Amino acid sequence: MFKKSLAAVAVLAAFAGSAYAADVTMYGRVDLGLRYTNTDADVAGQDDVSKFEMASGNYTGSRFGLKGEEDLGNGLKVGFVLENGFDADDGSFDSNGDDKIFGRQASLHLKGSFGEVAFGRMGIMNSTAGTFGIGQLSSLETGWGEVGNQNLIWGAGFSSRYDNMVTYATPEFAGAKVIAQYSFGKSHSPDADDETTQVEGKPTTDRYAGIGVTYNANNLALRAIVDTINKKSGDVNLGADYKDVDDTVRVTVGGSYDFGVVKPFLAASYFKDGTVGAMAGVGGNSAGIYDGYGFVLGADAPLFGGTLNATVGYLKADEQNLDAGVKAEDIDRFIVGAGYEYKLSKRTLVYVDAGYGQDDIDNRTNGDKPAYFQAAFGMAHYF
Template identity: 30%
Template structure:
């Protein structure tokens, strides 16, 4: 199961760094060929009347199917007395075109610096929030890029600008807390009654605008694992700030390093600048990982979103998805994989108005075409870790 952690290696890179000073270049090159059916011609927006258009099948080459393609630098300097300085600069890129991801940012995945000691590490910059990092050990597919509904699970603000974060590891217990002074994420208007939200924040006289904070606590000992997490984002809406809240509980159990099951529940509530409810949902996931042989791993994940209210509509068809990943190792650094998913009442990655089409805005268009209720996709790819 240890190879599954490759997709999130940079999240914990600083905690694993040795005391010796130095800088390390690292990265992942991941590409695949994908087939998807019933894809809409456009992502719904106010400009197109919140319609996705006619559906078509598509065959395309994609960057980052199992892990997001990236390169990065991480470093540490021993300051003495058990203290270290640390930094990470991580850039996401499209391997199929050579362009930058995350809106063209040079280091859009992570960019932070801080201090580390036996009491934990304190870092400043663009970072993953605490809920995202806590969930990482309890999500079967470990945020596999292609079809994982990360925007639904952890929120579209799972990476935050202008952030301060603490992580402390004490035996099997990991405690995390974060605060952002301006998240830097913008969500478009994808349903007439739910306005656009988010922005850059850090505006004089508007301290609450685009701020966020969260905490996470997990305990992993032997075969058992449990965790809890909370996140709140206060995005700009009109001339005020909304309140987007999420809370999650999770658990896992491992069987002799051959199989591991995990699952959890995430509560969510979004309110606009006037305190009016724009969305209320419950999200559930369950699945596992199974090592068939020393070279072959399988991952299965089922996700279900109970949309209780969306822009005042209390009769939304609830999205769900089942995804399978088969990964075959060719060497310590190179593997090939097959990933498949079937989604109902949403596009792949559970793309719908309830997720603000977060994946379609950043990776591939998985907006379900007009008049359709399901989507299937499959991709075969190769990944090299360096």
């Protein structure tokens, strides 16, 4: 961690010293508040767990970043984004949990009349992360902690960000834009074993690909995204009850319309051969492979000088690839959440939120109805 801190300071110092050479900006967010969480695993003999804590990222992930751009002439510009996530409650690096100094984004891009092409680690389209995240498909999106998080409905085993990504975005034409992405897979240490470790650019790693379309016209915003995980070759250990798995495919569509007095959101997603992530504090991902669909309905509305946000979501996931005689643990999931944000200035706001979620899992003798409740309040400052 000390070496990572020194490296980050060195990077900041280097850019500060060369700021005259290009347009370089430092930016960030600090979000800190108090959060109460109650989780019930619905396991016999196991009490539910309540926790009241100071927490970072209840509303938006705390971060700092550097971005810059240089005009090369003839309509060409080259630029970069380096963005770190951190936990404001204890100052630790990497709230993404991926052990990277610039884990939120580390990319180099080229812009011109042809559009934009970028290389590096960045967010996928079906997320709200970074430069190319176009997944603003619900009122609460993927912020607000676990309150109304749309990834609980259609995460399907996809990460929000991938290493070694190439992204191309067309120029906008008549309100429409197309984005395409491909990841060569995870990076690895030089001494990694190619046979047992996911290695960039080889069939032993999962590789992400996707294409999406955005359309914006006045108060209307529409999104359509198809993405896939090209699963690594070789043995996939899911346990004795499961057969081999196919590539994960997901299709997501949604949109919103701002009427002024209210801004409704509606989105739906279908996935095949994906996984189902766990709700907050209830345990790990459900073992096995699922086909499923989900939808999210929500709205934003101005209220008392601030904005009220509300979302409901439903997921239906059927377990697949089971051996004969094994009963499927199909999942029905329901989430509901609401949040209120009030701006104290252009860069500072306060917020409060609450949300609930529950699973109903077939053919599970213990823990078939896990549930969580979360509530938080705090402040976020942008710089």
